[in-house]
Amino acid sequence: MSAIEVGLKVILLFFVLVTIHEWGHFYFAKRAGILVREFAIGFGPKIFSYKKGETRYTLRILPIGGFVRMAGEDPEIVQVNPGQTVAIKLNKQNDVTSLYLDQLDRRSNVIMGVVEQIDLERALRISLDVDGEKVTYPIDPQAMMVTKGTETQIAPYDRQFGSKSVGKRALAIVMGPVMNFILAIVLFFIVVIMSGVFTNVKLDSVLAGKAGEKAGLHKGDVIISIDKQPIGDDREKMVTAIQSSAGKPMTWVIDRAGNPLTLQVTPEMEDGSGKLGVVISGDRRSATLGEVFTGTYDSVVGTTIGIVTGLQKLVMLQFKLDDLGGPVRTAQVSAQFAKMGLSSLIAWAATLSLYLGIFNLLPIPALDGSRLLFMGLEALRGKPIDPNRESMVHFVGFALLMLLMVAVTYNDILRLIKG
Numbered sequence: 001m002s003a004i005e006v007g008l009k010v011i012l013l014f015f016v017l018v019t020i021h022e023w024g025h026f027y028f029a030k031r032a033g034i035l036v037r038e039f040a041i042g043f044g045p046k047i048f049s050y051k052k053g054e055t056r057y058t059l060r061i062l063p064i065g066g067f068v069r070m071a072g073e074d075p076e077i078v079q080v081n082p083g084q085t086v087a088i089k090l091n092k093q094n095d096v097t098s099l100y101l102d103q104l105d106r107r108s109n110v111i112m113g114v115v116e117q118i119d120l121e122r123a124l125r126i127s128l129d130v131d132g133e134k135v136t137y138p139i140d141p142q143a144m145m146v147t148k149g150t151e152t153q154i155a156p157y158d159r160q161f162g163s164k165s166v167g168k169r170a171l172a173i174v175m176g177p178v179m180n181f182i183l184a185i186v187l188f189f190i191v192v193i194m195s196g197v198f199t200n201v202k203l204d205s206v207l208a209g210k211a212g213e214k215a216g217l218h219k220g221d222v223i224i225s226i227d228k229q230p231i232g233d234d235r236e237k238m239v240t241a242i243q244s245s246a247g248k249p250m251t252w253v254i255d256r257a258g259n260p261l262t263l264q265v266t267p268e269m270e271d272g273s274g275k276l277g278v279v280i281s282g283d284r285r286s287a288t289l290g291e292v293f294t295g296t297y298d299s300v301v302g303t304t305i306g307i308v309t310g311l312q313k314l315v316m317l318q319f320k321l322d323d324l325g326g327p328v329r330t331a332q333v334s335a336q337f338a339k340m341g342l343s344s345l346i347a348w349a350a351t352l353s354l355y356l357g358i359f360n361l362l363p364i365p366a367l368d369g370s371r372l373l374f375m376g377l378e379a380l381r382g383k384p385i386d387p388n389r390e391s392m393v394h395f396v397g398f399a400l401l402m403l404l405m406v407a408v409t410y411n412d413i414l415r416l417i418k419g
Helices: 003-031 166-193 235-243 289-315 325-339 342-362 368-382 387-418
Strands: 038-054 055-070 085-090 096-100 110-120 125-130 133-147 151-155 202-206 221-224 250-256 259-265 268-269 273-276 279-282
Touching: 003 055, 003 125, 003 166, 003 325, 003 342, 003 387, 055 125, 055 279, 085 125, 096 325, 110 250, 166 289, 202 221, 221 235, 235 273, 235 279, 289 342, 368 387
Parallel strands: 096 133
Antiparallel strands: 038 055, 085 096, 085 110, 110 125, 125 133, 133 151, 202 279, 221 250, 250 259, 268 273
């Protein structure tokens, strides 16, 4: 497989994972009636941008996530104050459709005047002094404010994120991670169909100098039983038996090229559990529909447990910097899975999607879990948290996440340089 093909597959993987997450936010925000200003993949400067309807779709240079910018979440429109000279354009119903704040002498087919009163959120009206005469016009709910060559659609209060009920806002936030969970389930489902199910447990390889080789295990050995317990096609049963038997002799019955053999196998202690230094595989057959559902369930549950265990170690600070990986290391591992074949890449994509969903639900400032926590507090208090304080918490959290990202990326690059 060429480097270009691998690179394209890795880019597509990240694009799908981020897009499906942000689409969850986008779709349910739109359903709630929230004005979505931007749907972005990536951060930093724009590479590509186009506008459809009310939303601008952008592709940005740093492929480390994405965002959906909803009206009312951040200061977004230049303030218009009484006494300011502006120009307005009307439609046939005499509703204001455009509000110009600069370069007024270059505007054509407009009415210029001095603002006496203006309300862009609730009343949607503007009163102007035009050559000594006071005139008042209604403002179209989709009117554009134009300044410095940029058009920004106004956001009436009922189109803003904060105007919606706690339930609708929470749904728009939680559906990002939920879409990642759904994607992971679908991908694991596909993997089980493609890969089939094991009919036995076979040793794919035996590492030199490890406990498995010392016990006489060979590549291709089929495991029949361990300590009189049949193994069948249950790889987890075999792994559990090995991990819990460090330093303890085990009696294995194996099938080697059709001949049954009995071996005494003693796992060695490594990283707190028993290890043999063997790679497990097995012969496969097509899965039945029931086995597809069972295999999907087992994959989702097993992967979730592994992710949660890893996050627990992260929270308890039971890790070294080398244990962490940023975008560079993730891309490197993704490239390795891409080289292993489509089934392996899809399984890895499912794992990443599950991780992205779980990680985003953590109550860390700037993540979806933190925003849901603030909404929960609002529901309990009966009134929202001060938006300025909440924004500051999210800003600090985002800054710290970016610092961590820079640190792990720097470490990833050093690891690559050192080989």
